[in-house]
Amino acid sequence: MKNDPFNFVQPNQPQNSQPQADFQELEATELYCPKCGRAVPVRKFLLLILPDGDRYEYRCQLCGTKVGEKIDRSGQFYGVLKS
Numbered sequence: 763m764k765n766d767p768f769n770f771v772q773p774n775q776p777q778n779s780q781p782q783a784d785f786q787e788l789e790a791t792e793l794y795c796p797k798c799g800r801a802v803p804v805r806k807f808l809l810l811i812l813p814d815g816d817r818y819e820y821r822c823q824l825c826g827t828k829v830g831e832k833i834d835r836s837g838q839f840y841g842v843l844k845s
């Protein structure tokens with residue numbers, strides 16, 4: 763039996779430039795809805811669970827238009843270290 767080395771998967775490196783920093787990483791309760799034409803209360807939907815965080819989408823509570831999204835880092839480590 764040969765002792766082949768494993769291919770270790772590197773964890774995702776954080777990018778220098780943040781894509782689409784349109785709004786701050788705050789817990790959004792009101793966002794501008796283009797359809798309603800004003801700031802509206804929003805609902806938070808969980809879209810995807812990614813290795814680097816949970817991806818959420820914000821939708822207008824009045825008309826359901828998507829008005830924003832964000833990635834919440836859960837603070838947990840997924841499969842990075844297994845000793």
Ligand SMILES: [Zn+2]
Pocket residue numbers: 795796797798799802822823824825826827
């Ligand atoms: Zn709306």
